[in-house]
Amino acid sequence: MNNKRILIVEDDAFIVEALSMLLEEQGFEVISSFDGEIFNYPFIEYPHLILLDIRLSGEDRRDLCKWIKEHQDMKHIPVILISGNREIEKIHQECGANDFIVKPFELDHLLSKINMFMAN
Numbered sequence: 001m002n003n004k005r006i007l008i009v010e011d012d013a014f015i016v017e018a019l020s021m022l023l024e025e026q027g028f029e030v031i032s033s034f035d036g037e038i039f040n041y042p043f044i045e046y047p048h049l050i051l052l053d054i055r056l057s058g059e060d061r062r063d064l065c066k067w068i069k070e071h072q073d074m075k076h077i078p079v080i081l082i083s084g085n086r087e088i089e090k091i092h093q094e095c096g097a098n099d100f101i102v103k104p105f106e107l108d109h110l111l112s113k114i115n116m117f118m119a120n
Helices: 013-025 062-070 088-095 107-118
Strands: 005-009 029-033 049-053 079-083 099-102
Touching: 005 013, 013 029, 013 107, 049 062, 049 107, 062 079, 062 088, 079 088, 079 107, 088 099, 099 107
Parallel strands: 005 029, 005 049, 049 079, 079 099
Antiparallel strands: none
16 A cells, blocks of 8 residues: 545546546555535545546536645645546646546556656
8 A cells, every 4th residue: 555545526436436446456545525525624634636527516616626726735736637528628727737637538548647646
């Protein structure tokens, strides 16, 4: 176990399950939130990386990414946006995310992005 925590904020249970299995096999601790409500409560331990779907239950949640990047205790945490939105590259720049990946995606491609941020 490498003691690195990844928070998955995604409303698709299948994606959460697949990502959780993949990341746990790689030795990561995985926390998940289907609606982003996890940010309404204090963290005991902050995640080391956040995978954020910007479309949660039909709502545009790029504001959540902006909030994370403006929050004093979390702004250093890398955020990778996950979205099928064709404008994801523009959106990731506007909200301050560190990177993005377009749905559908290859798990290996996402894992390489995660490992790039976790190596720092």
